[in-house]
Amino acid sequence: MEKQFVLRNVKRVSGEAIDIVIKDGKIAEVTKAGNGHGQLVFDYSGVYVSSGWIDLHVHAFPEFDPYGDEIDEIGVKQGVTTIVDAGSCGADRIADLVTSREQAKTNLFAFLNISRIGLKRVDELSNMEWIDKEKVIQAAKKYQDVIVGLKARISSSVVRNSGIEPLRVARTISHKTSLPLMVHIGSAPPSIEEVIPLLERNDVITHYLNGKENNLFSDKGEPLQVLMDAIERGVHLDVGHGTASFSFKVAEAAKQHHIGLNTISTDIYRGNRLNGPVYSMANVLSKFLYLGYSLEEVIAAVTTHAANWLKKPELGRIKVGDIANLTLFTVQNNPVTLIDSEEDKRVAERTIETKGVVANGELIEC
Numbered sequence: 001m002e003k004q005f006v007l008r009n010v011k012r013v014s015g016e017a018i019d020i021v022i023k024d025g026k027i028a029e030v031t032k033a034g035n036g037h038g039q040l041v042f043d044y045s046g047v048y049v050s051s052g053w054i055d056l057h058v059h060a061f062p063e064f065d066p067y068g069d070e071i072d073e074i075g076v077k078q079g080v081t082t083i084v085d086a087g088s089c090g091a092d093r094i095a096d097l098v099t100s101r102e103q104a105k106t107n108l109f110a111f112l113n114i115s116r117i118g119l120k121r122v123d124e125l126s127n128m129e130w131i132d133k134e135k136v137i138q139a140a141k142k143y144q145d146v147i148v149g150l151k152a153r154i155s156s157s158v159v160r161n162s163g164i165e166p167l168r169v170a171r172t173i174s175h176k177t178s179l180p181l182m183v184h185i186g187s188a189p190p191s192i193e194e195v196i197p198l199l200e201r202n203d204v205i206t207h208y209l210n211g212k213e214n215n216l217f218s219d220k221g222e223p224l225q226v227l228m229d230a231i232e233r234g235v236h237l238d239v240g241h242g243t244a245s246f247s248f249k250v251a252e253a254a255k256q257h258h259i260g261l262n263t264i265s266t267d268i269y270r271g272n273r274l275n276g277p278v279y280s281m282a283n284v285l286s287k288f289l290y291l292g293y294s295l296e297e298v299i300a301a302v303t304t305h306a307a308n309w310l311k312k313p314e315l316g317r318i319k320v321g322d323i324a325n326l327t328l329f330t331v332q333n334n335p336v337t338l339i340d341s342e343e344d345k346r347v348a349e350r351t352i353e354t355k356g357v358v359a360n361g362e363l364i365e366c
């Protein structure tokens with residue numbers, strides 16, 4: 001790869017056509033289409049560009065099964081230049097996850113599971129002895145450049161007889177470390193009315209559009225009061241589609257009630273990437289286009305909104321002098337059938353397709 005190259009005729013989501021010149025890994029120039037200079041020119045007429053997509057909920061520790069995958073399979077190959085591992089590892093294995101970043105082209109951050117064993121088992125909070133406060137605090141300090149929050153999966157199959165107690169402990173550790181919580185919600189117990197009031201400003205509810213019994217909407221599709229109160233407090237809503245946590249019906253109710261779209265994430269790992277219903281970041285984004293969100297809103301949910309939550313605004317903009325992390329994609333007018341976690345189907349008229357990325361200055365075509 002040459003040190004300097006030009007992405008010619010790329011379109012911003014606003015429709016404006018531009019050239020982006022990349023030199024020594026950084027954005028050297030953003031100029032009117034046709035005006036960018038360099039020996040190596042890649043013509044991307046008809047292709048959109050945004051700052052590199054950020055996936056706030058993935059499973060990037062391949063050793064763990066079922067919730068594991070290879071970093072670049074769920075990163076740059078998905079059009080995603082930055083992934084955030086959502087608690088695959090606790091204090092026992094976080095060092096290995098951090099080391100694995102070195103081999104990858106995708107940027108990686110992580111939520112640290114409050115259970116020291118992480119997703120080595122899928123009932124990681126069923127034994128309170130696996131929550132070692134001191135170990136969590138030590139690991140959070142040691143890997144502070146990578147760890148962006150703490151993960152607690154608060155649903156019946158994970159906590160079993162521990163009930164709400166793991167979340168109370170998570171809250172204490174969060175205050176001690178000043179790290180926000182990402183809380184996975186799902187089946188009761190504990191009930192959603194017990195879980196949500198414990199969340200504070202900047203904490204993340206992931207799986208907020210799940211269609212399980214214990215979800216955030218009434219049977220009539222009305223948002224529950226605990227959800228409205230959480231939004232009021234500044235709690236962040238994250239999609240975390242996953243195998244079992246995205247329902248078109250619930251997403252349609254959320255849209256109808258103007259529940260703000262904060263971040264779209266996949267909760268991707270081998271199983272739901274290869275067999276669905278996630279497949280890819282582009283597939284998940286297409287679902288939100290189908291729901292009636294504008295392209296600007298959909299792309300903001302994987303760029304600016306995620307970057308701002310991470311307090312890394314440079315990851316959510318295209319600015320001269322920044323390290324080049326960009327995503328190239330198209331919007332196709334091919335009708336396609338999309339499927340949610342409840343096996344509900346919708347036919348979308350438009351779909352998003354990934355063309356490639358520039359990851360830390362390197363052009364990688366999909």
Ligand SMILES: [Zn+2]
Nearest residue numbers: 057058086267
């Ligand atoms: Zn997950």
